[in-house]
Amino acid sequence: MKLSAKQVTALLEDQDLLTQAPACDQSFDFLHYDSRQVQENTLFVAKGAFKKAYLDGVSGVSGIVASEDLGFDQPLWLVTDTQKALAVLSAAFFDYPDRKLWIGAFTGTKGKTTAAYFAYTILKAATDGHTALFSTVDRIVGPKPEDKKKSDLTTPESYELYKDMARAVGKGMTHLVMEVSSQAYLKNRVYGLRYDVGAFLNISPDHIGPNEHPTFADYLAHKEMLLDHSDQVILNAGMDHYEEIYQHAKEKHEQVLTFNREKAASQLPDQAPTVLFHSDKTELHDSYFTVTDQAGLSSLSELSGSYRLNLPGDFNEENATAALMMTALAGAKQKAMKQGLDEVTIPGRMLSLALPEHGVAFVDYAHNYASLNALLAFAKKQSPEGQVIVVLGAPGNKGVSRRLDFAKVLSKQADQVFLTADDPAFEKPEDICQTIAQAITNPDLTIHYQMDRIKAIREAVLTAGPHDLVVVAGKGEDPYQKVNGVDTPYIGDFAVVKNCQKELEEGSFTV
Numbered sequence: 441m442k443l444s445a446k447q448v449t450a451l452l453e454d455q456d457l458l459t460q461a462p463a464c465d466q467s468f469d470f471l472h473y474d475s476r477q478v479q480e481n482t483l484f485v486a487k488g489a490f491k492k493a494y495l496d497g498v499s500g501v502s503g504i505v506a507s508e509d510l511g512f513d514q515p516l517w518l519v520t521d522t523q524k525a526l527a528v529l530s531a532a533f534f535d536y537p538d539r540k541l542w543i544g545a546f547t548g549t550k551g552k553t554t555a556a557y558f559a560y561t562i563l564k565a566a567t568d569g570h571t572a573l574f575s576t577v578d579r580i581v582g583p584k585p586e587d588k589k590k591s592d593l594t595t596p597e598s599y600e601l602y603k604d605m606a607r608a609v610g611k612g613m614t615h616l617v618m619e620v621s622s623q624a625y626l627k628n629r630v631y632g633l634r635y636d637v638g639a640f641l642n643i644s645p646d647h648i649g650p651n652e653h654p655t656f657a658d659y660l661a662h663k664e665m666l667l668d669h670s671d672q673v674i675l676n677a678g679m680d681h682y683e684e685i686y687q688h689a690k691e692k693h694e695q696v697l698t699f700n701r702e703k704a705a706s707q708l709p710d711q712a713p714t715v716l717f718h719s720d721k722t723e724l725h726d727s728y729f730t731v732t733d734q735a736g737l738s739s740l741s742e743l744s745g746s747y748r749l750n751l752p753g754d755f756n757e758e759n760a761t762a763a764l765m766m767t768a769l770a771g772a773k774q775k776a777m778k779q780g781l782d783e784v785t786i787p788g789r790m791l792s793l794a795l796p797e798h799g800v801a802f803v804d805y806a807h808n809y810a811s812l813n814a815l816l817a818f819a820k821k822q823s824p825e826g827q828v829i830v831v832l833g834a835p836g837n838k839g840v841s842r843r844l845d846f847a848k849v850l851s852k853q854a855d856q857v858f859l860t861a862d863d864p865a866f867e868k869p870e871d872i873c874q875t876i877a878q879a880i881t882n883p884d885l886t887i888h889y890q891m892d893r894i895k896a897i898r899e900a901v902l903t904a905g906p907h908d909l910v911v912v913a914g915k916g917e918d919p920y921q922k923v924n925g926v927d928t929p930y931i932g933d934f935a936v937v938k939n940c941q942k943e944l945e946e947g948s949f950t951v
């Protein structure tokens with residue numbers, strides 16, 4: 441892997457990014473955007489909030505790509521957009537690994553990680569283990585334990601993206617399932633990348649604020665960009681703003697594949713969904729549903745059938761239908777589809793545990809209005825004779841609107857709530873919980889305060905009767921709490937509930 445100066449100039453020129461190129465004739469052994477990772481003979485891309493001082497005392501940089509002359513002595517390529525430049529150069533440096541992979545991508549406000557795990561597990565079965573996964577939780581480039589690492593972002597920086605794709609190709613992977621966030625388009629992390637299939641799951645207001653999107657329209661526009669860069673597209677016909685998203689997709693695609701729940705009101709009367717699904721049985725630990733291809737497309741010929749999904753939640757049937765359609769387009773056979781959904785598990789998503797004499801606990805990552813609403817609606821349906829007892833908090837110094845959103849959902853769907861800490865950052869968790877409590881409008885909802893999250897979960901379990909559901913929302917298996925700028929280690933909600941279960945079984949449970 442090398443880049444010659446000539447190549448760099450040609451690549452940047454080709455994308456109309458170049459405003460000035462140096463007259464030099466050299467080759468670079470490395471490419472990077474982070475001064476802490478520079479090696480001997482690196483072409484350095486100064487992007488984002490880069491400061492010149494970062495390169496003080498750093499040796500090894502032999503060329504610079506930047507949007508302004510920062511006063512370095514090395515050959516300089518001046519470009520109009522450093523993030524796009526990094527993407528273009530990374531793709532070339534890693535020898536276009538994207539062209540050697542079948543790539544399926546999910547976007548949406550909710551369900552990206554879940555649907556990506558569904559599709560990954562199906563394709564792993566269909567390709568005999570030759571599938572990679574780039575998700576918010578893990579980035580998996582091969583079959584061995586050492587091929588898996590924790591993700592930092594939902595969609596990584598372009599350099600990291602192509603580097604990990606190249607690693608996946610090197611390990612014999614043929615398919616990749618990935619999540620694409622709106623930020624990835626906003627920050628040009630996926631500039632120039634094409635997908636074989638792109639699926640748009642849903643949209644609701646989120647990620648709007650400083651450092652994210654200025655408006656909802658901007659958020660939606662960046663999500664829609666996935667449709668422009670996918671060869672085939674799948675849309676959830678039941679989502680908000682469907683008509684607008686469908687029209688957008690139609691501008692680029694003759695065929696737009698859509699799905700919806702059977703008997704759902706059609707948002708576009710002239711356009712029947714390609715695929716319909718319905719629930720056969722929803723249980724506390726899994727769900728059974730049937731999918732039917734209405735259009736009789738040969739590309740979806742393996743799709744129609746009944747499936748067991750190893751996760752509960754009616755919204756997960758939606759995610760699963762999208763994953764089934766995507767994997768059918770990738771050529772998966774129904775046997776792999778059934779096996780994948782039957783076996784799939786996702787860290788921190790809809791994990792359920794039976795608690796002797798204390799009902800059932802759900803640990804879930806739901807942390808905004810749409811996801812908490814879907815989760816508690818499901819819980820309410822599952823415990824008609826019992827109470828829904830929720831443990832949650834809201835993060836400090838970000839997503840402040842979530843506090844009122846949670847109060848709204850709790851007022852509608854919960855019987856008791858244990859308000860607690862959830863990444864309080866530089867705020868006091870007590871203050872955040874007070875804001876939530878003050879906005880709760882249901883006088884019948886019992887409110888408890890316990891800022892120690894482990895104690896809050898244990899107290900909720902102690903409170904629960906045999907028919908109750910304890911829903912621990914917001915952190916899933918997150919291994920830390922953000923407190924005063926420090927990632928403070930935390931055993932994770934699931935581990936706390938598991939300990940409760942073990943102690944209940946042994947008869948030693950106390951709070």
Ligand SMILES: CC(=O)N[C@H]1[C@@H](OP(=O)(O)OP(=O)(O)OC[C@H]2O[C@@H](n3ccc(=O)[nH]c3=O)[C@H](O)[C@@H]2O)O[C@H](CO)[C@@H](O)[C@@H]1O[C@H](C)C(=O)N[C@@H](C)C(=O)N[C@H](CCC(=O)O)C(=O)O
Nearest residue numbers: 473474475487488489490494593594595597621623627651
């Ligand atoms: C607002 C935003 O998108 N920022 C991202 C962006 O930051 P940036 O380019 O300004 O980079 P920076 O970290 O401020 O530093 C500037 C440059 O100096 C370099 N540097 C820095 C320090 C140093 O000592 N030496 C040095 O060279 C850095 O490598 C970087 O190239 O590029 C960085 C990676 O190169 C990202 O880590 C960072 O994401 C931040 C941390 C972030 O949290 N973003 C969130 C909002 C995000 O993207 N979330 C979405 C999920 C949304 C969803 O759930 O739908 C995601 O895809 O994860």
Ligand SMILES: Nc1ncnc2c1ncn2[C@@H]1O[C@H](COP(=O)(O)OP(=O)(O)OP(=O)(O)O)[C@@H](O)[C@H]1O
Nearest residue numbers: 549550551552553554576755804805806811814815
């Ligand atoms: N289709 C859906 N509709 C509503 N809620 C959903 C849906 N799918 C998942 N959820 C809820 O949202 C939570 C997060 O799901 P998931 O991690 O798959 O979404 P995501 O899009 O990756 O989220 P994020 O961008 O926050 O990482 C789940 O734990 C579940 O409670």
